[in-house]
Amino acid sequence: MAPAREASEEGTLTEIDLDPKFTDEDFTIKAPIPDGTEVNVEDVPRVEHVSYQWIQGKVVRVVEAAIKALRDGHHGYTPAVGILALREAVASDLHKRFKVAVSPDSVMIFAGGKPTMFMSILMFGEPGADILYPDPGFPIYRSMIEFTGARPVPIPIREENNFAFSADETLSLITPQTRLIIVNSPANPTGGVTPKREVDKLIAGLEAYPDVAIMSDEIYDHMLYDGERHVCLLQYRSIRDRLIILNGWSKTYAMTGWRMGYAIWPGKLYDYARKLAVNLHSCVNAATQYAGLAALTGPQDEVAKMVAEFDKRRKVVVEGLNRLPGMSCATPKGAFYAFPNIKRTGWKAKPLASALLEDSGVALIGGPDFGVLGEGYVRVSYANSTANIVRALDRIGEFLANRKAA
Numbered sequence: 001m002a003p004a005r006e007a008s009e010e011g012t013l014t015e016i017d018l019d020p021k022f023t024d025e026d027f028t029i030k031a032p033i034p035d036g037t038e039v040n041v042e043d044v045p046r047v048e049h050v051s052y053q054w055i056q057g058k059v060v061r062v063v064e065a066a067i068k069a070l071r072d073g074h075h076g077y078t079p080a081v082g083i084l085a086l087r088e089a090v091a092s093d094l095h096k097r098f099k100v101a102v103s104p105d106s107v108m109i110f111a112g113g114k115p116t117m118f119m120s121i122l123m124f125g126e127p128g129a130d131i132l133y134p135d136p137g138f139p140i141y142r143s144m145i146e147f148t149g150a151r152p153v154p155i156p157i158r159e160e161n162n163f164a165f166s167a168d169e170t171l172s173l174i175t176p177q178t179r180l181i182i183v184n185s186p187a188n189p190t191g192g193v194t195p196k197r198e199v200d201k202l203i204a205g206l207e208a209y210p211d212v213a214i215m216s217d218e219i220y221d222h223m224l225y226d227g228e229r230h231v232c233l234l235q236y237r238s239i240r241d242r243l244i245i246l247n248g249w250s251k252t253y254a255m256t257g258w259r260m261g262y263a264i265w266p267g268k269l270y271d272y273a274r275k276l277a278v279n280l281h282s283c284v285n286a287a288t289q290y291a292g293l294a295a296l297t298g299p300q301d302e303v304a305k306m307v308a309e310f311d312k313r314r315k316v317v318v319e320g321l322n323r324l325p326g327m328s329c330a331t332p333k334g335a336f337y338a339f340p341n342i343k344r345t346g347w348k349a350k351p352l353a354s355a356l357l358e359d360s361g362v363a364l365i366g367g368p369d370f371g372v373l374g375e376g377y378v379r380v381s382y383a384n385s386t387a388n389i390v391r392a393l394d395r396i397g398e399f400l401a402n403r404k405a406a
């Protein structure tokens, strides 16, 4: 496995090289459309989104909505910000779930969650500016910050804090140069969920810094366990005029390849984002937007089923990892990742991930690919069948029993 390009290279975009041996086929789910009857998950070699099986009904409806949209003639440009019906559906979904008032005129439809990240970091990043981001965290944050020439300032996400961010620590990192703070809960790669009291504290503290913008990545907002409830930052009025929300369809509806996401922009940033969209992509594929509308406005029971299934797999993963020699795994409260501590195995995280892939065919990602504080951990995705998860755990166990740390 070729090493990931170092995140510290200035002016470059980091690429995490999951495995160059994968082909497009490996990431393709052959969907049995239109009857939606059979998908053999075991046949899907390495797909992070095998949650697909749980939402087959949804997938069929979504595909049919896209086909209908094309047949109905929706194959021209749409407004750059997305079709009104979809923006209204997003606003109404947020109102239903979090009791927040969101105008459809603050919603912008994008090709996935990443464009919100890209644009907000581009808006605030420049040499001389500081941007705070979670570490370990989604690697694109740091990569984009460096791309703009801004200084990436890691917000430490610690195991001893259940992988939640600490409000005090975050506030203590703010300087006169700080332009933007990125937060992510539930989080990739740790599965950490930051409790409401900590979010309350952060928001109260931010009132002293009215010029600092916040980008809240809430893409896993449906995936919480053990009775945890998502804290949507739109609920905090004091920051609404500088809050950007990132969300989308990739996780909740397992619609990764459709490239569907949305941002909620505060008034003054909306027009900058719209201009970037016009210059960049004109609009998201029209039929895809109708598919997103079908996902969002149709029955939501498949989402709940999928999350319930993730919950079961989460328990299998955590118990299994905690039985392995030298590994200990905190119970993640959200997303579909576990972030076990591997320090007592004697292995460094990236060599361990590479050796497991090469020798045992188990795909994990080394913690350092998610930030400087990721050493000593690996990320395990449990968006895969329970049978595959059990098989992977067995293989990791065998590997650790037979191989000396490199």
Ligand code: PLP
Residues within 6 Å of the ligand: 111, 112, 113, 114, 115, 138, 184, 187, 188, 217, 219, 248, 249, 250, 256, 260, 261
């Ligand atoms: N934010 C986080 C925390 C993620 O984990 C991901 C995808 O893994 C994204 C954003 C990007 O989502 P999308 O595939 O919709 O661009």
